[in-house]
Amino acid sequence: MPPTIAEVKGRLNFVWGKESDLNETYSFEFASSTSWSCVRKNGAESRKFRLTFDAAASRLWWGESYFMDPSDMAKQPDRVQWYRASDRSKKRAAFLWKRLREAQPGNVEVRKNIPAPPRPKAAVARNPASVGKARTEAVSTGSKSKTSPVSWPEVVLDLDQMLVLYKPPHWKVELPPKGTPEEGLHLPSWLRDKVASIDPKLFEEESNPALSGTGFGPLSHRIDQETSGPLLAAKTAAAQRHLRAQFHKTEISKRYVCLVHGRVSSPSGTVDASIRTLRTDATTRSEISSAGDWAETQYQVIATFGSASVGRYSLLACDITSGRTHQIRVHMQHLGHPLVSDDKYGDVGQLEKDRIWCPRLFLHSFRLRFRDLRNEVQEVVCPLPPDLKAALVKLGAASPDGPSADALFGETSWQREIFRPPLTAWRPGTEVQRCLISLLLSKDQPRSLHDINADAELKRLLAKENLTCINKAWLAKNWDVFEALPSPDDDLTVRLRPLAEGSERQLEQQIEAVRSECEELQRLKQRAIAEEQYLKAAEIKRRFEAASAELSSLLTLCEDESVADDALAEGRIAAARQQIKAFEQDVNDEALFPSLAAAPKPRAVPETDDPLPAEGLEVKPPSLEEALMDFLDRKEGNIAHINEINNDRYLREVMAQQAPKPISAVNKVWLKQHEALFTLLRAQDNEMYIARTQAVADQKKAKAKMQAGDQKKQPAYHQVIQKADQMAAPLVYQYGGGALKPIPEQEESGPWQERLRQALQAGPLEVPELLQAVPLFTAATGATRPWQQQEILLTFLQAWPQLFKVEKRGSGADRKYLVSLK
Numbered sequence: 001m002p003p004t005i006a007e008v009k010g011r012l013n014f015v016w017g018k019e020s021d022l023n024e025t026y027s028f029e030f031a032s033s034t035s036w037s038c039v040r041k042n043g044a045e046s047r048k049f050r051l052t053f054d055a056a057a058s059r060l061w062w063g064e065s066y067f068m069d070p071s072d073m074a075k076q077p078d079r080v081q082w083y084r085a086s087d088r089s090k091k092r093a094a095f096l097w098k099r100l101r102e103a104q105p106g107n108v109e110v111r112k113n114i115p116a117p118p119r120p121k122a123a124v125a126r127n128p129a130s131v132g133k134a135r136t137e138a139v140s141t142g143s144k145s146k147t148s149p150v151s152w153p154e155v156v157l158d159l160d161q162m163l164v165l166y167k168p169p170h171w172k173v174e175l176p177p178k179g180t181p182e183e184g185l186h187l188p189s190w191l192r193d194k195v196a197s198i199d200p201k202l203f204e205e206e207s208n209p210a211l212s213g214t215g216f217g218p219l220s221h222r223i224d225q226e227t228s229g230p231l232l233a234a235k236t237a238a239a240q241r242h243l244r245a246q247f248h249k250t251e252i253s254k255r256y257v258c259l260v261h262g263r264v265s266s267p268s269g270t271v272d273a274s275i276r277t278l279r280t281d282a283t284t285r286s287e288i289s290s291a292g293d294w295a296e297t298q299y300q301v302i303a304t305f306g307s308a309s310v311g312r313y314s315l316l317a318c319d320i321t322s323g324r325t326h327q328i329r330v331h332m333q334h335l336g337h338p339l340v341s342d343d344k345y346g347d348v349g350q351l352e353k354d355r356i357w358c359p360r361l362f363l364h365s366f367r368l369r370f371r372d373l374r375n376e377v378q379e380v381v382c383p384l385p386p387d388l389k390a391a392l393v394k395l396g397a398a399s400p401d402g403p404s405a406d407a408l409f410g411e412t413s414w415q416r417e418i419f420r421p422p423l424t425a426w427r428p429g430t431e432v433q434r435c436l437i438s439l440l441l442s443k444d445q446p447r448s449l450h451d452i453n454a455d456a457e458l459k460r461l462l463a464k465e466n467l468t469c470i471n472k473a474w475l476a477k478n479w480d481v482f483e484a485l486p487s488p489d490d491d492l493t494v495r496l497r498p499l500a501e502g503s504e505r506q507l508e509q510q511i512e513a514v515r516s517e518c519e520e521l522q523r524l525k526q527r528a529i530a531e532e533q534y535l536k537a538a539e540i541k542r543r544f545e546a547a548s549a550e551l552s553s554l555l556t557l558c559e560d561e562s563v564a565d566d567a568l569a570e571g572r573i574a575a576a577r578q579q580i581k582a583f584e585q586d587v588n589d590e591a592l593f594p595s596l597a598a599a600p601k602p603r604a605v606p607e608t609d610d611p612l613p614a615e616g617l618e619v620k621p622p623s624l625e626e627a628l629m630d631f632l633d634r635k636e637g638n639i640a641h642i643n644e645i646n647n648d649r650y651l652r653e654v655m656a657q658q659a660p661k662p663i664s665a666v667n668k669v670w671l672k673q674h675e676a677l678f679t680l681l682r683a684q685d686n687e688m689y690i691a692r693t694q695a696v697a698d699q700k701k702a703k704a705k706m707q708a709g710d711q712k713k714q715p716a717y718h719q720v721i722q723k724a725d726q727m728a729a730p731l732v733y734q735y736g737g738g739a740l741k742p743i744p745e746q747e748e749s750g751p752w753q754e755r756l757r758q759a760l761q762a763g764p765l766e767v768p769e770l771l772q773a774v775p776l777f778t779a780a781t782g783a784t785r786p787w788q789q790q791e792i793l794l795t796f797l798q799a800w801p802q803l804f805k806v807e808k809r810g811s812g813a814d815r816k817y818l819v820s821l822k
Helices: 005-012 070-074 187-194 237-248 327-334 348-357 386-394 414-419 431-441 449-453 456-464 472-477 502-530 534-561 566-587 624-633 642-646 649-656 668-673 693-711 745-749 751-759 767-773 775-781 786-798
Strands: 014-018 021-030 036-042 045-054 059-062 066-068 079-084 095-102 124-126 137-139 154-158 162-167 229-234 253-261 268-272 275-279 284-288 296-307 311-320 363-371 377-381 482-485 493-496 639-641 678-682 688-692 716-721 731-736 804-809 816-821
Touching: 005 021, 005 070, 021 095, 021 472, 070 079, 154 377, 162 187, 162 237, 229 237, 229 363, 237 363, 253 327, 253 386, 275 327, 284 327, 296 327, 296 414, 311 327, 363 414, 386 534, 431 456, 431 493, 449 456, 449 493, 472 482, 502 534, 534 642, 624 639, 624 649, 624 688, 639 642, 642 649, 642 688, 668 678, 678 693, 688 693, 751 767, 751 775, 767 775, 767 786, 767 816, 775 786, 786 804, 786 816
Parallel strands: none
Antiparallel strands: 014 021, 014 095, 021 036, 036 045, 045 059, 059 066, 066 079, 079 095, 124 137, 154 162, 162 229, 253 311, 253 363, 268 296, 275 284, 296 311, 363 377, 482 493, 639 688, 678 688, 716 731, 804 816
């Protein structure tokens, strides 16, 4: 007997883990008896899928591709086996789930209009083991909204009376005005709720004088709402006075990285211009003014991007000793190079274009240096966050004629501080890594996975990131930091990967780190293709091209210097090159990945006697309008889906070369500007297609001409259906929309009329009953479907109005026809 719906819900109401990777968990939600869904979580990623339960067949369907049989769980309640749709006999499971823990209360029936309980406040749990000189404080942020993309702050450095925390973008550093509701993300409020070691008096109004009337709690300085980076916060009043004195004496060093429009002519320089800040209740704005406060910004060009046709950009590192409001933004605008996505000091029209590929202000504080209460110098480095890295990737590779020096202000390496910090250094969202590092550093010997997963602090951090345990899959993703070793008792042991010693080992580890990045990109690409997110897969492919170019250069360097043992080096180089080749072959499947289709061959240029353009002169970029018309001309009907157009490799190259700014995609705004050439069509399934306007007009004219020609034809004609059945006579009747022609009297006594009249002698019959009474008529029609046979019979009867009477009764699905004799 199949299980009931209530029994199925009870068996499934757990948290399940994929057997091959327990960090990928699944949980069920039952909104009603028929509307079910499954939530898949893997780290910070979360996605919901709709399920369908067939109670009659006892099948739970995941889309139309996989199903599971709830009755199988009666024998194995801790396992869920999913089968492919083609495997109805359940010969081999496609993938397996393992039961992990009880589901949270409330998953059985999801009810609407019930307010969610308040998020519990999480306390600060300190990790006794430290990495480096400073202790690291892990702050639990509680449960996050599934749909919220907000990043949460994290304490980077915890000292006795002060701390440094990482401020993600979109967090405000001011306290809300007194008596007003707290809206948005306020960093002082987060500190008050999460860090219990801060003196509560520092949050009071008397301790926070500010012209805006809001203050910023224990924070010693501010950065803009869309800017990310480290911030200093005091725990006591003495520490607050100590830090403010350093700011007043300009002894605290803050370094930023920013992306500006245009190519900065000088590789380095200093902007010395006073800044005056104007504050109102609605906004705050700064300007260059001799009546303002002294402000100085040192800058150094790190790299340049783009070209004259698509726009030029410069990546700068800035060191400020004075801390004026919007100092870098105002000084860069003063130089004629406003920041990318600057909503205050940039052009409004340019802002809309910038926000397409860079969703926030490209400004990040990557280094903070100060003195603690013991007058010891402390330094915190926060590398470039992933969202700004992704924006840089969209610009492509840096220009080869840009600055080549790696030194940053003659002190350190900008690559090490901004892009590639040491593997054990602090990075946003790496609390689990750093906790495991501290566990492994506490013992000289490798530790088993069982001992590692038994640590309470590690369990808390894993739960915070929606992970279950440290396993093979997690170690494979972080193999550049950790090394797994077999043990005699068949359990894996883990140790830190040996640190580099000398240039040979450093180069070898750098190759492994970049190769690990390539492996991660391949995994993300395969998932994007499986989820049919082709634009995302194309973006991942561009990132892989940049990483593979870096890997190739490192391998070339390894070959030139012969830094490692010949056999070992050749093996690693061959494996890395084979991986690049395998990735390119894997993504070059045009059926799954249309954006990787080969670019069309350029049109042949007619031979002329005109001289070639002189060297140094810029060639005019191709026109997107002409390229799109050529693309549509090769399509049947001069029409193509909008995604097919935006995924075409050649068209993407043309879009990137448009002036004055590259075009990210062909959209409705662009088509509105070129409606004389192209027309946007929307199908019944709400899919959008693009066609040539001239082709659409030609099709309309041809259709109208065809309809006009049809109207000239005589609507009435004779149709004869002759079948090979020897028992059925030829069927002759009139069919058409015009007036019926008079039928000769001698034809009224044909064989079919007589047979139908005989069948109707007993009384009126419906059309299906009349067909059963005269079965040979079905053979004469030649139709195989009942509704076709009935239509032909009705047409035949209506052609003889002097013999038969046809009455219509009902409408729609209840429509019937009653036939009787005249």
